[in-house]
Amino acid sequence: MNKNADDPPGQRKAPATAETISQYLSLAIHEHRLAPGTKLGEDDIGEIFHVSRTVVRAALQSLAHGKLVDIHRNRGAFVAQPTLREAQEVFEARELLEPRTARSAAARATPEDIDLLQRHIAEEHAALAAGDQGRALRLSGQFHIDISRIADQSTIAGFVETLIARSSLIIALYWRRESALCESFAHHALVDAMAQQDGEQAEGLMRSHIVDLHSALDLREKAAPPRSLRDALQPWG
Amino acid sequence: MNKNADDPPGQRKAPATAETISQYLSLAIHEHRLAPGTKLGEDDIGEIFHVSRTVVRAALQSLAHGKLVDIHRNRGAFVAQPTLREAQEVFEARELLEPRTARSAAARATPEDIDLLQRHIAEEHAALAAGDQGRALRLSGQFHIDISRIADQSTIAGFVETLIARSSLIIALYWRRESALCESFAHHALVDAMAQQDGEQAEGLMRSHIVDLHSALDLREKAAPPRSLRDALQPWG
């Protein structure tokens, strides 16, 4: 634990590349420390990481490609605010991609892979027990990404990764309080199926798990309006 | 035909944004006028479009995100050369995404949509008849993109779009001469199924169409080595 990847960039000595910065911002978004709609000023970020705006811009453009931030010309970059419609689409895409991926993963998973997944679940539990919901949420997403990595289809894994990232924003916006974060059970069952190389079962479990997540979103138009009228009309930018 | 989108950027008057440039390069790649492995020098491109390297870099980074170009640090940007493995993955992903998409599209297609698709097929035929294989290939890809647009799932449509783009590179590298470009028939049958709102049929046709494409690739290790040893070992970058 000497060098924790979650360390703030405060300590100098590393010049910080664009990739570093985008990963760091991405992490903050995943952990819900950067709320949707937050403005990401180039000067601010550059000051934090001690780099020029050139590098920051590259990082922001990278994030914009993954739809984690929206860039409005001459206005700047903001943490994305997926619409209800986009939210639907993201989960529909996940329903299409992930079950099949889980099946492949089950067929290919080595004991080490199973180990890794179980460690992740344990970490997730620990984070949840410690009350660190952000971290738990991120690890829960990481679990899905790991599965698609195990499936050994990097192309689809890349798609899944962007979908998970967007899901994090969607959860920030549309998650219903009532439904508890009881996913860990589903994850555990999934690992069991994979440990037994039962692809059929894994596929089914993954499908219902994602359907569960999907149905835990509040699909109705938000009662609470966006933080400002300007934001409400941003699509015009 | 006054203003053709395919016009070279020679005529000044428009300052050319990063998006313009990336679209233009993307088009050239789709039409096989830029071969895989071609170096894309920043100064060269900047000179062609009369912009500074700043915007060129943004365009190249954008293309790199879609895996159309590879950027090697301190070495520059090159038109991507998908490996055989990546080629497999891309077509497997297409087999997963597009049939389902075709089904949705069939359910939603309006008469105008059918019209658009038929016009595209006609254009494709015309280009083929005129011997412009590059253009025909691009239009054939556009056909697939249009279908995913009709399905009205922009997220999946985005994935399909990047897969089509990469397919263009894959075809450039691994297409077997022997197999003719007889896809038009498959496209025609697809439109017919969609015109009748027959989703089941459309899904099946799309699946077998993609399988056909996939099997028309040369899956064996290339007999012809890459243009240079340096390129052959680039993954080390």
Added chain:
DNA sequence: TGTGCCGGTATTGTATACAAAACCGAGGTG
């Protein structure tokens, strides 16, 4: 002949300077 070193040259990476556009608040006007 082939290999390794080494300098100049070309190209990319980053920071900075300047231009252009959006933001914001004060003041004027109906």
Added chain:
DNA sequence: CACCTCGGTTTTGTATACAATACCGGCACA
């Protein structure tokens, strides 16, 4: 009081300057 206008301020967009690295030729040497 609402609305519009206008100037200063802030922030982004683009070009350029400089630093760092890779490329490529010749030359020495085994």
